[in-house]
Amino acid sequence: MMMKWVLRKKAMLIIGLVHLLSLLQFSLFTNAILDPHDFLALQSIRNALEDMPGSDFFSTWDFTAEPCDFAGVYCDGDRVIALNLGDPRAGSPGLTGRLDPAIGKLSALAEFTVVPGRIIGALPETLSQLNNLRFLAVSRNFISGGIPASLGQLRALRTLDLSYNQLNGSIPQSVAGLPALSNVILGHNRLSGSVPTFASQTLTRLDLKHNALSGSLSPTSLPPSLQYLSLSWNQLTGPVDRLLTRLNQLNYLDLSLNRFTGNIPGDLFTFPISNLQLQRNSFYGPIQPVDQVTITTVDLSYNRLSGQISPMFSSVQNLYLNNNRFSGHVPGSLVDRLLAASIQILYLQHNFLTGIEIDPTAEIPVSSSLCLQYNCMVPPVQTPCPLKAGKEKTRPTGQCIEWKG
Structure with missing residues (x-):
């Protein structure tokens, strides 16, 4: 009986040791020690960079501890999969130094970012070795080359x-x-x-x-x-x-x-655009939207656009058509929307417009701006214009006659 009891205790002890070894193996697998190549790469990257005054990003980078616990280092098993260098909080002073070529040794890396700072030098050619890289953002520094x-x-x-x-x-x-x-x-x-x-x-x-x-x-x-x-x-x-x-x-x-x-296609104004900026180019010809324009801001200023202004622009909140070659009368629908405060900016200065149907006693809403000066008409209402529009209210008569001719 005693022999059976001893054998049973030994068997239970062996089972317990096997179970303990299994747990240890599982623990080592799930909390694997960082791959040596990644460990050395992180050391090289750290040695090439410094915190700028006011930054303490590298304060956690103590290589006597587990690197996967460092700020900005993210691991999967024993490999680094993401490296975000610098404190991401707004206003962080960032880092200075250079990007070390050793970054190419982090072969499992999928994401690499650097916060704004004063990092100089070229992008390492070794970045091309990161076959898993999906996200690369090194902006607002002094990278050259x-x-x-x-x-x-x-x-x-x-x-x-x-x-x-x-x-x-x-x-x-x-x-x-x-x-x-x-x-x-x-x-x-x-x-x-x-x-x-x-x-x-x-x-x-x-x-x-x-x-x-x-x-x-x-x-x-x-x-x-x-x-x-x-x-x-x-x-x-x-x-x-x-x-x-x-x-x-x-x-x-x-x-x-x-x-x-060249021309601006009319179809463009039907796209789901909220902000259209085409100013200061050499676009020419008439503008003919195929439907009511629902874009919030349309800036076509400082081009060579001509023809009459389309009433389809009356739904635009901020409309810049100044410094072009538009002629004819301003559509009444634009005036109505302006007086209803639906149009906030209507800049028509420096064109060849010949008329606008607006009561000289009409009050432009405080939230709206209208500029008509330097056209082929005397502005029926006096409104403040940008300083760039100059002081002349109308075009010289000779220019208007020549344009009509």
């Missing part, structure tokens, strides 16, 4: 935000050709060359404003999936009517401060 063409190897990349840096050179076609891109934000750099053809049919946001891009746009250079397009403050030329008619999903369009020419 070109956009590495090797980033075109990141076939899973969906968001690329390199805005507000000092990048120069052209936008690589290899990057524009990435198939999964949905957001490309490269504004406020020093990029030059032409706008490449973007291949992704899921691209919804393209922001290239404030660069030095030039050349014309092919009618098929941008996918019809686009919802947000900003190309303002560049040196782009040529017509865009055939391109714009394809982009019928747009809800924001800014092509201002370029050198675009």
Whole structure:
């Protein structure tokens, strides 16, 4: 009996040890020690960067502890899958230094972001080794050099935000050709060359404003999936009517401060756009919306547009048609909406308009602004105008006669 009891106790002890070992193995699996390659990569990244005065982002980066608990480091098992460098809270001073090429060793990385700071130098070519990278955002720093063409190897990349840096050179076609891109934000750099053809049919946001891009746009250079397009403050030329008619999903369009020419298609005003900025280009010809325009803000100022103003614009809240070549009478529907305070801004100065049906004693609502000066008529009401409109109330008679002729 005693022997059986001893054997039973030994068996129970062995079962308990096996169970304990299983628990330890499970614990080690779920709380795995960071992969050595990732550990060394994080050390190199840390050594190349410093907190700016007032930032304490790296205070938790103590390599005697588990790196997966560091601020901005996110792991899955023993691999780093996301790295967000810098305190993301608004107003954080950010980081200074350089981005170390060792980042390419974080082979499981899917997300890499850097908060605004004073990081200098070029983007590491080793970023192209991150085959799982889906989100890359290094904006509002002092990154210089070109956009590495090797980033075109990141076939899973969906968001690329390199805005507000000092990048120069052209936008690589290899990057524009990435198939999964949905957001490309490269504004406020020093990029030059032409706008490449973007291949992704899921691209919804393209922001290239404030660069030095030039050349014309092919009618098929941008996918019809686009919802947000900003190309303002560049040196782009040529017509865009055939391109714009394809982009019928747009809800924001800014092509201002370029050198675009040709006609503005009437279909454009039926798109689900809330803000349309086409000012300071060389668009010409009449504007003929096919239906009532429901866009909140339409800015067509400083172009070469001509013909009569369409009454279809009477539903627009902020309408800038100044500094063009419009002629004829201002539609009565625009006047009615203005006096009802439905139109807040109606700028018609510096055109060739010959009349407007408005009572000289009419009071313009306090919430609305009307400017009529420097047309081929004496403004029937005196309203404050922007300083840029100058002081002359009407055009010289000779200009108006010549325009009619």
